[in-house]
Amino acid sequence: MRIIPTALCQPGMRLGKAIFTEEGQILIGYQVELSSLMLKKLKQLGIHHLYIEDPRTDDIVIQDPIQEETRATVRSSLGKIFEKFSPTAGLSSSSSKNSASLAKAFTDSMSQILDELYERKKDPVMLTMLNMLPPTNMEQHFCQNALNVCLYATKLAMAQGSYNYDELMAIGLGALLHDVGSIHVPVQLLQKSSGLTSSEYVEVQKHVMYGYHMLKNETSIPAIAAQCALQHHERMDGSGYPYSLQGEQIHPYARWVGMLDSYDAMIHARTYRQAIPPHHALEVLYANAGKLYDINMVKLFRNNVAIYPLGLSVTLSNGAEGIVSRLNSHSMQRPVVRILKTPSGQELKEPYEVDLSSTLNVMIEGIGEAAGRVL
Incomplete structure (x- = not known):
């Protein structure tokens, strides 16, 4: 497959x-x-x-971190936020009954996510989809980013090994709802294809305050989830917003969410820029470790996240084309690639594999649409 x-x-x-x-x-x-x-x-x-x-890849088993039914349920719950809040609605526009029902839907969804992640706790952190095209609407972007950051944050928190179930629930919900305040930002600003003016940037920054106020009084949602919404754009050196917090002033859960939100944003296309390759995004995290992001969290990310998922079509730096067939636990960023086409484009009758962890002069250069044509 x-x-x-x-x-x-x-x-x-x-x-x-x-x-x-x-x-x-x-x-x-x-x-x-x-x-x-x-x-x-x-x-x-x-x-x-x-x-x-594909008969050439029948032995490659691709498993989502969570079941597709669970993913669909979470997307549905996230989509209901758009039904509850219009871009121009007040922060308390809906009834407390509807609010409580929505909060319960999220806690139930997060509980299901946790149960499924616990069942496969030893599996690597791996997202199976890398969307290289911009989302077609804001709801799609919101849902995609929310679920990705949630899965990254929860799996990495599990890998760290120091969080109990309730803490993992809080981290997961904080990650899932970190950008909820963006619903109240004018959509034309969020989808603007050119650079924002200083006044427009100030307006976009307000989403962290909107999100905080939307979540802080939800009794079914852990209070720390509101802090994640508020602080996920704060940075270790104080260069973030809204309060220019530094280091330990930023809650650890918000530090997780902020780093993972940045990574997810880099590897997915937006209306104003193309996606960058996962290994380049990882380099950006590392270049800013200790400055923008918690250095220990960046290291845990590097050691536990398979940035190229199984089954992904790739082009190598030598021009050969293939798919990711196996992961290397000792080198998560350099998987084994099954070569299906030569650099000249010739189909191979007998595919062979290249272990990028031991073939250091070859790298993954393109993925998905960037890989060119169907193999």
Whole structure:
């Protein structure tokens, strides 16, 4: 099985995993043969990558950190925030009953996420989708970023080994809801393709205060989740906002969320810039360790996160093309790649593997759409 960008999928390919709606219903079933109409609809829905069957890669098992049904349930809960709050609504526009119901949906979802992550606690931290295209709308961007940061933060907190269940729940909810205040920022600012003016930047910065006020009185949500919303743009050297806090003044959970939010933003495209390769994003984190980000958290990230997920199509620096077939626990950023095409574009009858942890003169240069054509 492989992960292929929807834009590069072709009619006749078969799904390696079912596709679910945000309500958790099957949209297209496992092993269904894709048609041109299906692919067009999937692109319109903002589904940028698909799991595709391929006899050359049948032995590669790709598992999400959480079940697709759980992912769909979380997306649905996040989407309800957009139903509850319009971009121009007041911070207390909805009834306390509706608010309590939404808060319970998030705690129930987070509990399910934790249970599933505990079942596979020893698995590496790995997101199975890297969307290289900008999200088609703000709701899609919000949901994608929220769930990614939540999974990163919760898995890394588990890897650190010093947090109990309730603390993991608080970290997870803080990560899931860290950007909730962005709903109250004018969408034209969030999707602006050019640089923000100083006054526009001030307006965008207000999302941390909006998020704090939205969460602080939610009795079902841990109070620290509101602190994550408030502090996730603070930085270790005091260069962040809204209060220019430094070092230990920033809550550890907010430090986790801030670093992971930055990484997730870098590896995903936005309307105003392209995504950067995961290893470049990791270099940015490391270059700013101790300055912007907690250095111990950056090290834990480096040692535990598989930045190139299994099944991902890649192009190597020598021009060869293949997919990530195995991870190296001793070198998470340099996986084993199964080569399917030569640098000249010739299909290989007998694919071979390159272990990037021992072939140091070769690197991953392109992923997804950047990898060019379907292999």
